[in-house]
Amino acid sequence: MAQGPAHGPGRCCCCGAGGGGAGAAGWGLHLRIDRQRLHCLNERRDGSGALVFRAWEERGDRDKFVESDEDAELLFNVPFTGSVKLKGVIVMGEDDGSHPAEMRLFKNIPHMSFDDAAREPDQMFSLNRDPTGELEYPTKVARFSSVNHLSIHFPKNFGAETTKIFYIGLKGEWTEAARQEVTICSYEAAPNPADHRLQQLTPQAPLIS
Numbered sequence: 001m002a003q004g005p006a007h008g009p010g011r012c013c014c015c016g017a018g019g020g021g022a023g024a025a026g027w028g029l030h031l032r033i034d035r036q037r038l039h040c041l042n043e044r045r046d047g048s049g050a051l052v053f054r055a056w057e058e059r060g061d062r063d064k065f066v067e068s069d070e071d072a073e074l075l076f077n078v079p080f081t082g083s084v085k086l087k088g089v090i091v092m093g094e095d096d097g098s099h100p101a102e103m104r105l106f107k108n109i110p111h112m113s114f115d116d117a118a119r120e121p122d123q124m125f126s127l128n129r130d131p132t133g134e135l136e137y138p139t140k141v142a143r144f145s146s147v148n149h150l151s152i153h154f155p156k157n158f159g160a161e162t163t164k165i166f167y168i169g170l171k172g173e174w175t176e177a178a179r180q181e182v183t184i185c186s187y188e189a190a191p192n193p194a195d196h197r198l199q200q201l202t203p204q205a206p207l208i209s
Contacts, residue, residue, distance in 0.1 A: 026087065027056040029170035034079040041075040041114060042068050044162070049076055052168045059092055059133040059167035067098075068163040074100070076152040076168070077112055082177040086144035089125075089152075090169035092133035097160035099129045103137070106151040107144055117153045129158065133167050144172075 030053040040049020051064040093099035104121035
């Protein structure tokens, strides 16, 4: 029987979404997002940006979505709980003008703003309308092989006033962050007899009344 690729013990996870057939394989990075620090700029409803990162099998739930507020732009700051090798992205929206038309990816720039997004991205994609979440956009894996934080910028859509996204799938591998050992040094936890001998040998100055 053929076996999958071997990795170090307990260190790497290919992030299969689990259950749900072959189409779900590898789309489990939503489980590796640090959701307490996940942030979406220009979302109309607070916290709605986090809803679009979910299991591949649940991408068809159209009650969960994010919509932009003042204009068509959306910017996601997505921190991970370890190091990620990002291999592909799916973007699912409406089959109309609100679907994002362009996606720009930036790696390892925490707390990115719209002003920061004016810089050259690590990779850019022209998007097609995808109302079923079937189109995968493969990344340059060598460039996205060590990602701790991913920023996803959608600067425009297909002509609507606002942008609407139902699902963003992230495909790849996750590696646990290396733990830093903390050493606590205790100085003179017990009395040192040598110190007492030194005090006994040192003459004390007489007290002058």
